[in-house]
Amino acid sequence: MSMTAANYPLGSRSEVGRLRAVMLHRPGDELLRLTPRNNDQLLFDGLPWVARAQEEHDAFADVLRANGVDVYLLGDLLTETIEHSGAARIQGISSAVSPRRLGTHLAEDLAAHLRSLPAMDLAHVLTAGMTFDELPVTPAAASSSLVRRMHHGPEFAIEPLPNLLFTRDSSFWIGARFAITSLALPARVRETSLTDIIYAHHPRFLGARRAYESQVAPVEGGDVLLLAPGIVAVGVGERTTPAGAEALARSLFDDGLAHTVLAVPIEQARAFMHLDTVCTMVDVDAVVMYPNIAETMAAYTLRSVGDTVVVSGPRPFVDAAAEAMGIEKLRVIDTGLDPVTAEREQWDDGNNTLALAPGVVVSYNRNVETNRRLRDSGIEVLEIEGRELGSGRGGPRCMSCPLARDEL
């Protein structure tokens, strides 16, 4: 693994090794773009109270820092990246400014304007987007652009990215490498242009190598669970497709980053958009899992055998996982046996825990029953508030991209 300024290498081979460094995104003005008319399309179930969401997020970051984790904020990394690299600036602008949406004339004008902005202001536009009302005013542009005249002022010339909050999905680390994912839905596609330039140009990531370069089909980080070194589970459902899971597996095999991948079908439903909405690891041999699917969750096993890939199954996920991990049994802690409580707490991200070390997790405090059951099973639970953060349907795991974990 590549050494960095800090005294730990970047990278991660599990979900539970002691967490050393993480990338979060402090929610900002991009959340102020949400309205009752666009929130469904922008994948939020309500309109968060933004100042309160920021307070909750600051408290989350403080819990991580208090536990020895270095917290990097995506907004800061993005500003520093743009400050540091002209190529990153150009790349960020060209992925945000769409001639298809704006027409070539307005697109060229806007790109020129963005090239002149201070790094922090450009980072703000790239995350919070820009409305037609906010476009720079030049008399020539105002009279000669049909696009400008026909669009309503509050419409987006550049779409905002409210789901940047969920840093788990737009990139993930496996071994010493990072993977830029391929997000499935239009509201999130541009997020990876930002993680891409950060990893490519920020000095903190100098020398870091990529995994899964081809990005041929959708794979989202929330679907990727590092069960143990060399063994990866990939959810296949609303976001990650079978083609994405297969392409990821082949790429990880080719790069020697994994030898076994479990492809886990999950329901194509809003409540289960990623594997980590129903199952996360809380210890080296334990997961917290949504009980209403625990018995039916299955997995296809993909193994790298010589030059080929062998697919077997499907069989019960817990059996396939235990066998791949070489343990007798995968301990399953469920989120309450009463199906209604379980359903409520799954919706509120009870299953979406972030492990800080084996047996130590961060969880939303509202999931009283799940947290109680985790503690009864010997797991230490650090609770955070998520009344506002949760309106985007994501918990502590979704909101964190681990950059470095200790080996188990």
Ligand SMILES: NC(=O)NCCC[C@H](N)C(=O)O
């Ligand atoms: N890993 C996760 O489950 N991330 C949560 C993503 C929530 C976001 N509103 C989305 O629908 O993509």
